[in-house]
Amino acid sequence: MVRRLDKQFGGEAWDKKRIPPDPLDDLMRTILSQNTTDENRDRGYHTLRDRYPTWEAVMKAPLAKVKDAIRIAGLANQKGPAMQGFLRWLQEERGALSLDFLKGLSGEEGIGLLVQHKGIGIKTASIVLAFACGKDLCAVDTHVHRILRRVGIIDERCGREKAHTILAPLIPKGKARSFHVNLIDFGKTVCQARNPKCDVCPISHRCAYFQQAG
Numbered sequence: 001m002v003r004r005l006d007k008q009f010g011g012e013a014w015d016k017k018r019i020p021p022d023p024l025d026d027l028m029r030t031i032l033s034q035n036t037t038d039e040n041r042d043r044g045y046h047t048l049r050d051r052y053p054t055w056e057a058v059m060k061a062p063l064a065k066v067k068d069a070i071r072i073a074g075l076a077n078q079k080g081p082a083m084q085g086f087l088r089w090l091q092e093e094r095g096a097l098s099l100d101f102l103k104g105l106s107g108e109e110g111i112g113l114l115v116q117h118k119g120i121g122i123k124t125a126s127i128v129l130a131f132a133c134g135k136d137l138c139a140v141d142t143h144v145h146r147i148l149r150r151v152g153i154i155d156e157r158c159g160r161e162k163a164h165t166i167l168a169p170l171i172p173k174g175k176a177r178s179f180h181v182n183l184i185d186f187g188k189t190v191c192q193a194r195n196p197k198c199d200v201c202p203i204s205h206r207c208a209y210f211q212q213a214g
């Protein structure tokens with residue numbers, strides 16, 4: 001599955017060329033991305049950064065103003081306090097608004113540290129650690145979760161949190177990040193939520209959903 005999807009979607013080559021984002025920028029953007037579209041996440045993020053160019057300014061801004069800036073990204077009443085709460089914790093705990101220290105931790109340690117905070121689940125933590133800190137992790141978002149269930153890697157009732165634990169040891173070393181990227185592209189273009197295109201799917205021979213339907 002890893003090999004076939006990479007052949008079709010080229011996530012590994014893309015991953016090698018990209019420039020990693022700053023970890024704190026990425027965490028804030030990923031919190032904003034929950035339950036919204038990429039477009040509205042970006043609009044919320046850019047409005048916030050235009051009004052408050054530093055994370056210190058975001059941390060010190062009145063909560064109502066932060067919520068107002070990110071409103072387009074939805075759930076502002078949860079996301080605003082989560083972002084400011086994390087920034088305050090980071091300042092107090094580390095004395096600086098930087099998450100660069102995460103690069104020196106293992107993926108597991110990084111997840112353990114991040115998920116203690118409100119508004120940061122294992123998916124958000126895995127995305128930041130993978131894409132901004134170079135960790136070999138595959139976040140299970142809605143696309144990945146749907147595909148894993150259809151293929152039969154996890155059962156129907158398995159939640160997203162548990163899916164991370166089941167999936168991690170199955171992925172060949174060094175391939176988790178590109179696998180995630182390939183799964184997202186695959187989920188958006190082939191194994192879509194409605195009407196998956198099983199007739200052109202490169203992994204249909206391994207898919208429980210396809211076998212049952214056939």
Ligand code: SF4
Binds near residue numbers: 191204209
């Ligand atoms: S065969 Fe169909 S359901 Fe199975 S992974 Fe491919 S597109 Fe998805």
